[in-house]
Amino acid sequence: MAHIDYFFATLSPFSYLAGTRLEDIAAKHGASMTYKPLDVIALFGRTGGTPPKDRHPSRQEYRAQDLARQAKKHGLPINIRPAHWPTNPAPSSYAIIAAQKAGGGDLGQLVHGFLRACWAEEKDIAEDSVIRECLQAAGFDPKLADSGLLDGAETYARNLEEAADRGVFGAPFYITDDDQRFWGNDRLDDLDLHLAGKI
Template sequence: MARIDYYFATVSPYTYIAGTRPEEIAARHGAEIAYKPLDIMALFARTGGTPPKDRHPSRQEYRLQELRRQAAKNGMPINLHPAHWPTNPAPSSYAFIAAQKAGGGDLGALVAAFTRACWAEERNIADEGVIRECLAAAGFAPDLANAGMLEAAETYSRNLEEAVEAGVFGAPFYIVGDERFWGQDRLADLDAHLASLG
């Protein structure tokens, strides 16, 4: 069975636009997904990236145009200037890691719930109430919002180290064996690669 290492950020607009397509692709090819939430700003700092607010104005403007186009292409609503972005991604990421350990729900739906809350619903995913609602909507116990915080923090930190070592520099990022795919606009390439594996 092929394995997709899926590096993502709960505050990433491109992770939001990916929606549940990674899970659909994995299901189509009988692949498993190893979800690895990480701190995208720390990743930028470690791999030569620049946070959006520090980019040249032309890059900032293009980013917004591209987000609008990609969201429309995939039929997804998006607020290009969400009220709660940037926000602290750690609480939602910790909750995701706790849910991953606990099981019983849909992890793909949880990624979608967190990112949709930020980029389409004007909700603060650093807020415990919002986190609990997202967990419940994806079939997980809401109390996981406060479960295993120390272990989750360690996993979150380890995901960043693994990402840097694996050559990850953005989100979403998908790795299958030695093949790397950056961005939701590379999901068709990921799909084709998995198909080639038979």
């Protein structure tokens, strides 16, 4: 059985634009998945990237145009300048880590719920009420927001180290069990073709 390690950030607009296509691709090929939320700004610092706010104005303008086009392409609502961005991504990431460990709900829905809350619903995903709401909507116990904080923090830090060690430099980033790497929501079709043995 194929396996995909999914490195992403709960504040990443391009992770949001992936929607649940990754989950659809994994299901199509019978692939298992491990969700690995990380601090993408810290990752940029480790791998030569530049945080969006520090990029040249031409790059910032292109990013805004591209986000709007990609959102239309995939039928997803988006606010290019959300009210609560950036915010602290750690609490939502800890909730995903706790939910993955606990099981019983839909992780893909949970991840997309946080991303949608930030990029389309003008919610602060660092707030406890938003975290509980997203957990419950995805079929998880909202009390997971209260548990596993230490484990979540440790796993979150490990995910960053693992990402840097394995060649991850942005989000979303997908790595298959044969070490094929795919960066960006616009590479999901290539991931699909790879799992089908076509590329």
